[in-house]
Amino acid sequence: MSERGAIVACLKWVDDHPDVDALTGAVHTDWRTSGASAADAAALEWALRLGERWHRPVVAVTAGPVGADALVRDALAVGATAGVRADLDPGAASDEVAAALAAVLPRPVDLVLCGVWSLDRGSGSVPAFLAAELDAVQALGLVTLEPEDGQRATSLLGERRLDGGRRERVRIRLPAVCSVEGASARLRRATFDAVVAGRGATVAVAPVGRRRHDPPVRTGPFRPRAKELPAPSSALSARERILELTASLGDREPPQTLVLDPPAAADELLARLRSWGYLP
Numbered sequence: 001m002s003e004r005g006a007i008v009a010c011l012k013w014v015d016d017h018p019d020v021d022a023l024t025g026a027v028h029t030d031w032r033t034s035g036a037s038a039a040d041a042a043a044l045e046w047a048l049r050l051g052e053r054w055h056r057p058v059v060a061v062t063a064g065p066v067g068a069d070a071l072v073r074d075a076l077a078v079g080a081t082a083g084v085r086a087d088l089d090p091g092a093a094s095d096e097v098a099a100a101l102a103a104v105l106p107r108p109v110d111l112v113l114c115g116v117w118s119l120d121r122g123s124g125s126v127p128a129f130l131a132a133e134l135d136a137v138q139a140l141g142l143v144t145l146e147p148e149d150g151q152r153a154t155s156l157l158g159e160r161r162l163d164g165g166r167r168e169r170v171r172i173r174l175p176a177v178c179s180v181e182g183a184s185a186r187l188r189r190a191t192f193d194a195v196v197a198g199r200g201a202t203v204a205v206a207p208v209g210r211r212r213h214d215p216p217v218r219t220g221p222f223r224p225r226a227k228e229l230p231a232p233s234s235a236l237s238a239r240e241r242i243l244e245l246t247a248s249l250g251d252r253e254p255p256q257t258l259v260l261d262p263p264a265a266a267d268e269l270l271a272r273l274r275s276w277g278y279l280p
Contacts, residue, residue, distance in 0.1 A: 005110030005175070006057045009047035010101055011040045011075060013068035014119045036071055038182030039115025045185040046145055047113045048079050054153040057081040063088040063100045069203045077190035077198030084204045098129030100208040109175060110153060116141050116179040124179065131177040139172045143184045228277065
């Protein structure tokens with residue numbers, strides 16, 4: 001890992017107050033109400049804090065139309081070192097957005113910070129695709145980040161929420177892609193002079209190619225086929241037919257706890273589904 005790898009904040013240009021047609025459900029956006037979500041603003045603040053701690057450049061990147069330049073200029077006003085926009089259609093798929101971001105990231109990069117989810121889709125899938133593009137580790141849903149080894153910048157300690165009010169602490173080895181919650185940090189305010197200077201800043205624009213996406217095979221939720229059962233004999237009483245259909249008096253396979261490696265676990269699941277009649 002480079003001693004001077006950059007810290008990157010990925011920002012998404014999204015309308016905070018979209019207009020939704022009550023009759024058709026069509027969504028109309030306006031650049032005047034568009035900007036970064038609370039989660040993306042928190043990602044930028046964490047990037048700035050860690051950049052100051054490690055003395056690293058902080059680069060703000062986004063993928064979107066020309067209107068997203070305002071988002072990058074706002075990041076420059078609060079302290080980002082540089083800004084880049086990948087010229088991409090707002091409706092691009094998550095894997096396409098991640099590929100576009102990966103193509104424009106500065107090299108080398110030690111840490112990429114993203115919001116945990118966006119306001120328009122809320123899938124939180126772009127950080128996962130981006131981690132795959134960069135061959136980096138990924139940490140989700142973080143509420144705190146703390147350098148573990150001072151100025152060396154090789155790992156972080158993160159904390160995230162669990163069910164039941166519990167917390168989980170994770171050690172994150174760099175390079176990594178981390179996504180943070182919106183309530184984890186409040187973005188600092190830019191000075192008036194910085195805002196004026198940011199408005200005139202030049203945003204580097206990188207054209208990107210579109211990936212070919214095949215139409216989805218299935219558009220609805222997966223529902224396994226019903227298991228075929230032979231009809232009970234008509235000579236049986238109603239009670240006996242119910243008992244035969246439900247196999248209430250038959251032998252049952254006792255429950256088992258298996259500890260397997262992922263490939264073996266997948267094979268075992270498929271084998272059980274076939275034995276139960278859900279797969280051919």
